[in-house]
Amino acid sequence: MRNQVQVQTMKNLHNKVFIFSLIAVLIAMSLQFVFLPSRASAAQITSRKLTLSTSSPAAAAATTTYTFNFTVPSGTVLQSAEAEVCTTASGSCTTPTGFSNSSSTLSSQPTNLGDATGWTVSTVTAGKLRLKKTGNAAAPTGAQTVAFGNVQNPTTTNTTFYARIATYSDDAWATGVDTGVVAASTATAIDLTATVDETLTFCTGTSGITTSSCAGATGSSVNFGTLSPSSVKSGTSQMGVGTNGLTGYAITVNGVTLTSGGNTITALGSQALSSAGTEQFGLNLRDNGPLATDPDVGTDPDGSGTATPTTEYNTTNQYRFVTGDIIASKGSSDQFRRFTASYIANIDTATEVGTYTATMTYIATATF
Amino acid sequence: MKLRVGLVIFGVLIIGVLIRHPQALAQGTSSGYRIDESYIGPGGSLESGSTGYKLEPGQQTTGNPGGVGDSSSTNYTAQSGNTTTSDPRLVCVVNSGSLNFGALSTSLVVSSVASFSVLNYTSYGYVATILGSTPSNGSHNLDAMSSTGPSVAGTEQFGINLRDNGPLLTDPDVGADPLQVPSGSFSYGVAAGGYNTVNQYRYVAGETIASGPKSSGQTDYTISYIINASTITPGGQYSGNQTILCTGTY
Numbered sequence: 001m002r003n004q005v006q007v008q009t010m011k012n013l014h015n016k017v018f019i020f021s022l023i024a025v026l027i028a029m030s031l032q033f034v035f036l037p038s039r040a041s042a043a044q045i046t047s048r049k050l051t052l053s054t055s056s057p058a059a060a061a062a063t064t065t066y067t068f069n070f071t072v073p074s075g076t077v078l079q080s081a082e083a084e085v086c087t088t089a090s091g092s093c094t095t096p097t098g099f100s101n102s103s104s105t106l107s108s109q110p111t112n113l114g115d116a117t118g119w120t121v122s123t124v125t126a127g128k129l130r131l132k133k134t135g136n137a138a139a140p141t142g143a144q145t146v147a148f149g150n151v152q153n154p155t156t157t158n159t160t161f162y163a164r165i166a167t168y169s170d171d172a173w174a175t176g177v178d179t180g181v182v183a184a185s186t187a188t189a190i191d192l193t194a195t196v197d198e199t200l201t202f203c204t205g206t207s208g209i210t211t212s213s214c215a216g217a218t219g220s221s222v223n224f225g226t227l228s229p230s231s232v233k234s235g236t237s238q239m240g241v242g243t244n245g246l247t248g249y250a251i252t253v254n255g256v257t258l259t260s261g262g263n264t265i266t267a268l269g270s271q272a273l274s275s276a277g278t279e280q281f282g283l284n285l286r287d288n289g290p291l292a293t294d295p296d297v298g299t300d301p302d303g304s305g306t307a308t309p310t311t312e313y314n315t316t317n318q319y320r321f322v323t324g325d326i327i328a329s330k331g332s333s334d335q336f337r338r339f340t341a342s343y344i345a346n347i348d349t350a351t352e353v354g355t356y357t358a359t360m361t362y363i364a365t366a367t368f
Numbered sequence: 369m370k371l372r373v374g375l376v377i378f379g380v381l382i383i384g385v386l387i388r389h390p391q392a393l394a395q396g397t398s399s400g401y402r403i404d405e406s407y408i409g410p411g412g413s414l415e416s417g418s419t420g421y422k423l424e425p426g427q428q429t430t431g432n433p434g435g436v437g438d439s440s441s442t443n444y445t446a447q448s449g450n451t452t453t454s455d456p457r458l459v460c461v462v463n464s465g466s467l468n469f470g471a472l473s474t475s476l477v478v479s480s481v482a483s484f485s486v487l488n489y490t491s492y493g494y495v496a497t498i499l500g501s502t503p504s505n506g507s508h509n510l511d512a513m514s515s516t517g518p519s520v521a522g523t524e525q526f527g528i529n530l531r532d533n534g535p536l537l538t539d540p541d542v543g544a545d546p547l548q549v550p551s552g553s554f555s556y557g558v559a560a561g562g563y564n565t566v567n568q569y570r571y572v573a574g575e576t577i578a579s580g581p582k583s584s585g586q587t588d589y590t591i592s593y594i595i596n597a598s599t600i601t602p603g604g605q606y607s608g609n610q611t612i613l614c615t616g617t618y
Binding site for chain 2: 047048049053054055088090157158160162180182184185187188189190191192193194195197199242245246332335338368
């Protein structure tokens with residue numbers, strides 16, 4: 001009887017140990033999900049890269065856009081994500097010198113991360129580019145794109161840094177889903193300098209200037225012969241000009257009308273047709289005539305340049321002379337251009353006899 | 369007996385729990401999995417060998433900066449190195465800070481070089497992009513060569529390539545071909561199309577000028593710059609800056 005009691009006691013003891021063991025195993029299996037890091041179950045984000053809008057390490061330039069492209073492996077609905085910027089890919093994170101996300105923005109709503117709208121940036125945590133959407137309902141699909149603007153790059157040149165990307169199922173960056181690391185680098189900017197010597201080609205003459213060169217320029221006098229109250233007298237001179245002035249050039253005409261002692265031939269103060277029998281002295285830069293009353297004189301501007309006469313000197317058979325007037329100009333650098341100045345002189349019956357002369361001085365001014 | 373069985377089950381499961389997910393550390397592969405860092409062979413500085421065979425491990429030393437060991441026989445060569453971190457790695461170093469081209473000319477091209485190096489590890493490759501406007505003088509930027517072409521004196525041009533150019537009379541003897549470090553067995557960077565033809569230049573800001581098709585050791589690139597001025601290139605001082613942007617995919 002005693003033996004039976006002892007055997008029964010041992011059986012009960014064995015059963016209790018067995019049950020206790022099973023309970024302990026179940027508790028242990030449960031505890032691993034509680035105490036062991038959930039990262040063990042996080043899958044790696046694939047096809048991931050970080051594209052910077054610039055690799056310049058310039059300080060005080062929170063203008064860089066960080067565009068993350070990646071593919072999350074799981075279909076878990078996400079409510080937040082982050083990219084922690086560090087000096088190393090793993091281990092404890094040290095934020096690179098100069099990096100700042102304090103002004104960061106979402107350049108656009110993320111693509112395929114979940115809902116199409118409603119994501120917001122968080123700048124609260126230094127060193128972490130973060131976005132979230134509380135209550136996001138859509139699962140990520142395909143490849144994701146997240147772009148943060150106004151980020152300050154690390155300020156050390158030629159330095160690698162890392163962004164540790166993590167996605168979360170909650171909106172507090174706490175319950176991790178997937179992770180992945182990308183590397184990026186700042187790089188020294190290459191400064192380029194060069195100079196272009198300033199040039200201005202300008203020549204005058206009565207002949208020999210071609211459409212591309214001053215080399216043959218010759219002559220400095222225009223003789224109208226004997227003036228008449230019944231017919232206009234005319235003559236021409238040439239100018240050649242070209243410059244690499246950034247804002248081009250202007251040519252002015254300077255001088256005094258035809259003069260003989262104290263007598264002058266009236267200059268055309270406003271544009272006008274040639275009128276025989278009326279005292280007139282004027283010029284333009286056009287190919288004039290050949291009407292009966294107009295002298296067949298002059299040539300339109302030519303050459304590879306594109307400068308044009310100013311309006312007052314750019315109408316066929318219309319003349320004018322006001323000293324200091326700009327007669328031609330160009331608003332930017334220009335290739336060689338040839339201008340032909342056409343002069344006309346008319347007198348009336350009361351015009352004093354004598355020899356009339358005038359000196360026309362042309363000045364080309366380039367602005368660089 | 370049940371006590372013994374129970375203790376055995378308990379022990380096995382506890383060990384299983386503590387060792388948890390051993391496959392997470394494995395670096396094997398199948399059709400749906402890849403090896404990033406496999407390692408077979410001796411490590412450290414130990415060498416294995418016999419009269420007819422040598423097995424040399426990889427280790428970085430003064431004489432072996434690449435940390436590469438060659439194991440070979442008549443029909444087989446294996447190169448090995450120490451196992452390293454599987455962390456992504458990207459090194460993008462621009463070695464030139466400023467370039468002064470001096471006075472530009474309408475009759476003669478001026479040129480200069482800059483260099484940069486890229487190393488990209490545990491990746492699916494990288495691209496190097498050039499950013500920045502051409503040098504400017506006031507409101508005028510030098511004309512960028514938007515189409516790949518030769519240097520033409522007298523025509524305003526700003527262009528680059530990554531090749532060893534010249535030495536024809538009309539072409540500047542400038543630049544160097546990409547250099548693989550330590551060798552083409554480990555580094556695979558190449559100049560991008562448009563920037564990879566001798567004596568042909570191009571410049572489009574934002575374009576890829578070099579790339580590595582896969583995880584690559586260091587490639588040293590030399591950027592050859594050419595500038596030509598025309599008779600209407602505005603006179604004055606030109607300046608600008610450019611940046612090289614390296615982006616790896618992991």
